[in-house]
Amino acid sequence: MNKSMKAGALLVAGVFALSGCGSSDEGSEAASESSPSATPTPTPTLAVGQEQYTPAELETALAAILADRGMAGEIITQQDLAPMLEGAPDQLAGVVITPEQCDVLASADIAATLDSANMAMIMLSETDTLTIASHPSASIMDKQVQDNTRLLEDCAQFQMEAGGQVISAAVDSLDASTDGQTTQAFRTTITAAEQVTDTVQVSAVSGTTNVQVSMTGNLTTAAESEEAIAQAETIINEVLAELEK
Template sequence: MKKSMKAGALLIAGVFALSACGSDASAEPAAADSSESATSASPTPTPTLAVGQEQYTADELEAALTAVKADQGLTGQIANDATVRPELEGVETTFDNIVITPEECSALATANLSEKIERSTLAIMQLSETDSLTVISYEDASLIDEQVKNNDQQMVDCTEFTMETAGQVLTASAEEVDSSTDAVTTQAYSVAVNAEGQETTTLQISGFSGTTNITVSMSDPADAAGAQGAAEELIDAVLAELEK
């Protein structure tokens, strides 16, 4: 049962990641920057981005994770785009067998899913049996911009929801986490999942810059504050590698 709970928690965290549901720690500063740029000579702030001006190749993402792994002394395996791609192609079918309530959460879970898969390159590093570091880069920043824009409304609709699959019902509650990274926008949340009286918690922190989303997901961290700090450091380390 513990193993299935871990899987359920990661699945629910994935639902939130796909819909970018979380706390936008830099929303107000970003709005101010946008207003200033509108009155300046520069038509768009995109050229000033250190990371994510254009889509990264699968090889570039894998190389960034490989460098961070070496620098941080990590031991987990890295899965490149070619390895993960076949599994991604079956994600939509998986959601066909899952009932998510309320319906707003179901819509968020599958919004633009095909487009996100088709227009992305990615790499994943396994941090532990259940924890991971994922880097996704899109053809352009439009998908990420849409995620950030809808973030606040998603948290209103999906702070509590249920997922039913294969006869098992999972109930979940999510809360925003105050987090900060070197990314343009940082989103973070904690999702508590309960099934038949057993509970597990997933901490997920994402850094967004231009075309790029860097996410650390951790299940049942013994030290939540320490885990959050480690996740933020990993995101910053990946950003630094991509900036080179």
């Protein structure tokens, strides 16, 4: 299997839980009318995400997580993440997605959407990540929650094709709960030839801020998914507690 193609597929899967860049303004308005789970505007009593966090504040929170867990990993900073995001569209160049309405997953400009965000990330393992993205306005996160709900309905199953290779993807909504205002969880199963890759993503939104844990591995059974979700919920709550300090 072409590694760049697989990376592109995983990148597309990340649209659901990270970027919130799936719809036009018109689509966002429609989702706002139909989605009862839209995140409320931050109030003066909001514990996390009243305003945008600085890169330094995000890095401090992640450093505390590493210390508390006895991990020696390094923090991937805003400066490190910027070139990775800028190169995201290149990974999807020439990829054809079907059905047609799901093509927005490949055409979405993730780098532009996150251009005003402050971000930091750590590797929890060789395959698992913890990412914090803090935006200038909570309305950006409102739109993300709405778009993710709509995309899950429209693109629960889709195919990607490039250079004669075809990858099938299926996205399922999972139950998860965190201390954030809104929690969304997804399992993405990507199949190419006989190779299957499962990724469970749990995303917690609070005001301006999104805390996401992504775990990749053999997570097809209910027990495996539940264990991954439980771990993600714990880690996310630890991050929210650090940001609240």
